[in-house]
Amino acid sequence: MSHSVTDSTVLLGHGSGGQMMKRIIDEVFLDAFGSPELLEGNDAGVATLPASGRIAMSTDSFVVSPQFFPGGNIGRLAVCGTVNDVATSGANVRYLSCGFILEEGYPMDKLHQIVQTMAETAHEAGVSIITGDTKVVERGGADGVYINTAGVGEVPAGVALSGANCRPGDVILVSGTLGDHGIAIMSQREGLAFSSTIESDAAPLNHLIADVLSAAPDTRCFRDPTRGGLASTLNEFAQASGVAMEVDEDAVPVRPGVQAACEMLGYDVLQVANEGKMVAVVPAEQADAALSAMRAARYGENAAIIGRVLPLESGARPAVRVRTGWGSTRILDMLVGEQLPRIC
Template identity: 50%
Template sequence: MDRIMLAHGGGGKAMEDLIKNIFLKSMGNEILNGMEDAAALNIEDVVPSLPDSGDCRLAFTTDSFIVKPAFFPGGDIGRLSVCGTVNDLLCRGALPLYMSASFIIEEGFEIKKLEKIAGSMAKTSREAGIKLVAGDTKVAEKGSVDGIFINTSGIGVIPPDINISIKNARPGDAVIISGTIGNHGMAVLSAREGLEFESPLKSDVAPLVEMVQNIISIKGAVKVLRDPTRGGVAEVLNEIASRSGVGIEVWEEKLPVDPAVLSACDMLGFDFLHLANEGKIIAVVAHEKAKDVLEAIKKSRYGEKAEIIGRVNNSGLVTLKTRFGTFRIIDRPFGELLPRIC
């Protein structure tokens, strides 16, 4: 038997075998192995011995993943589904602790692929230090799901002195991006459409635990953290500006972009600022701490190409200062990215 059948979602022996042989085999731990209806988590584990643990808050997030293709250069839907939830927790300054994963699988999906996805989730969650403690599997009739969909939810703990929110940007603050822009979006697109470029593009999908822990430990530095996933850098900058009631000026010369992404964008008529990233953060930090934060990011894994890309102002607009000294607006993407003709 090498493919998922409806029976695998039927709640009987077939399902138990699937869970044991695929999911528990790679992702199992003392909580998950219990196969209870709900994971019981000790409060002391959730709130580790922090000095003022009473003032800690929980961060809780959920995200669904329907990437096509499920396997793309640089990652797969498994790694993506862990990183998405981990990075969302990190963006509130939380330490990621536990997560759940729900699978909706199309009848006929190859079990080998599922094994690969489970393995990659296990590996990524180990890297991120988050524990998979709850899960669910459903099988949908052929044609009603495109291969595999995964939903993950996660819990983390926000230490008492952390106040990171999208509303915190103030004029004068520096804007930092942790690395090159648009790699994930372009890698997935080119894998999906079978586009070939001279140098192969790879997704940046990665859990940024080390990086974020390094920078939030710099006191009074980090005010806003966002991961520029769907909608890309343009969307995040606009969200920050509008929710904080500020403007942002970005310097084109400072934007880190791989030449391969840039030329693919030129060809297809995309703006790299609209492409999704899955292993990057945008940080708004106090001006006087900007260099320290940049250093800390550069020293962290996945952060070597970080740059200070702009400054918060009070214009109410998100603008780009071009290489030629002119200005333009950075607008929000409309939604679906559509390639153009000429």
């Protein structure tokens, strides 16, 4: 990777539209991303999609603080977050755009790290970054760097995943341990020390989703439990489908360090953000096949069946319950307010 940009920090001129802007685009972004569509230098990247059929598209903005944390940085987060959002539709994720808002004075070596990480993560996911944008704001106008990414993919014929598809008798799965990302950011931001390093779980899960769909073709829906964690995801499913859901607390995979940190900080781990986990709801008869596919996939070795979909009792509203190890139940509400700001 070339580091021939001579300026040590981002300057206002890098967003000017002139020679300095061309230099940072050529030597930072094009050098790392380098897709044929991007290298053409047009205002829009022209790419191939099916002549007929459906596409899925999503966009997200990333403002995480700090920008570097155990297990990744804002660049990995930006690629994984959008890849996973598009992939939850069952789409074959193909292309990404990326927009950078840079603060004057941001260190150029850190920008190189972020961009290189984005390139490596996109390669891992099998997607191309085909267009982008760069803006520079005055000192104090942003916190170093913000990134927006948008993604697009092809939805195969016959695939129609939705949170409104859940039916009584269905089974709920998660692809791995919960709470890793939120606690990693908290520990880094607050300078908390634990006996072992807690790392963000940020990961592209499009290949895992494809494997699950192949093994369990009648999967109802996928969702990545980011802000609000598993609690928000399951409540959204329950409300969209008009059902109740029950989670077995002892079946939910959580790393001991994450569980200890949540207890110390007063957090419910089921409400803590994740960036490399996937929730799936599948028909009961396909649950074992879906679980095996998750566990065989990269990033899915700790997958587990954690609960079930139930019919609503007469007069009841859609809700999510947690069954504790003691046999009692409690209501699992969506997160109220912001548990930890700027988590992604």
